[in-house]
Amino acid sequence: MENQKNNSNLKAIIAILAVLLVGSLVYIFKMTSDAKALQTELTTTKTDKASVMKDLEELKATYDAAIAENTSMSDELIAEREKVVNLMKELEKSKGDAASLRKYRSQYFALESKMKALVAENDQLKKDNQVLTTQRDSTVMVLGEAQKYNEVLVGQNEELSRTVEKASKLNITNLQTAAYKLRSSGKQVETERARRADVLKISFVINENAVAKPGERTYYVQVIDSKNNVLGEKKTEAFGDKSLTYSFLTTINYENKPVQVTQDLPGENFEKGTYFVNVFDKAELVSKASFTLK
Structure with missing residues (x-):
């Protein structure tokens, strides 16, 4: 009888220890999974922040190139570039959480859309200016030829006037x-x-x-x-x-x-x-x- 009681107690203890072991394993697994998830989230967040920053830097470079062409839209291009620069400064100071990154990404898309419209307009202005320059050069050339022709005519008229004057002298x-x-x-x-x-x-x-x-x-x-x-x-x-x-x-x-x-x-x-x-x-x-x- 005594031996049966001891065996029952031993089994109960083993069962309790088994439950505690399983609970510990479950807790350890959960903690490990949470840590991995957190690490993954942090890594992803850092990568997304770098990606947004890279996109903004490329956007700024596009504006720099357009501004360097010194067209009539330079002032408007400079103003939009300043918005990009300010957003880069804000992103640099941010913690880089998912919510803020979504906000910065959304602002980037808005700035990118504006940039595409301005650059397209700037390119059209350059084409128009090139056409006007070609027309002006052609006009200048035509005027130059006309001026040369007029100079020839003036010279001929002056020579003719001198000839007539000489011929009209009384002897x-x-x-x-x-x-x-x-x-x-x-x-x-x-x-x-x-x-x-x-x-x-x-x-x-x-x-x-x-x-x-x-x-x-x-x-x-x-x-x-x-x-x-x-x-x-x-x-x-x-x-x-x-x-x-x-x-x-x-x-x-x-x-x-x-x-x-x-x-x-x-x-x-x-x-x-x-x-x-x-x-x-x-x-x-x-x-x-x-x-x-x-």
Whole structure:
């Protein structure tokens, strides 16, 4: 009887120990499983945080590249890039739990969508600018060719104007001068003696020129004696930066036909020697001759 009782007690103790062992094993298994699950969650969370950060860095790099192109959208691109930078700073400081990562991931998708729209618009602007640049270059080239053509025309016109101006100049020919003595009867008698001379008669011919413009023409006649004195009126006329002292002037009405000009230059006590006669069209010398009085 006693032995049966001891056996019963032993079995009860063994049963209790078995239950405790099973409970311990179950607890240990659960703890191990929870630890693994926690480790897995932490690892996953860390990986997700790094993934979001990487996506944000790529987003920022895309904005940097677009901003570097310096288009008209640069200000808007810079503002959006700042949002990405601020989100990266917030993510860096966060604990990285699942809820916050979902929030950051959601914000990233919103920023990515905005970035795609802005970059597409920026690319279109670049294409438009390229087209405008090509059109501008083409226009500049056309204008350059037109300018060259105009310069050629201007040069030709200037050359033509110079040719016409040159062709329209009136030629003075047959410039002659003779000394005369006035008799009491009024008759003029030609002389070569200085002491007998009372007047110098100067004549020249303005030739026909069909190209020249009709109208009044004035010529300045300068007579210089052997002592380099200007005879006659001795008036001085300025033509720009040039001046001319002349003996007399004569004005004729030119009608594209030859004109004979003759005018007397009175004087007294004419010097012996060589005289010089010059005819000027304003400041331009157009004819010259000389004669001698004995």
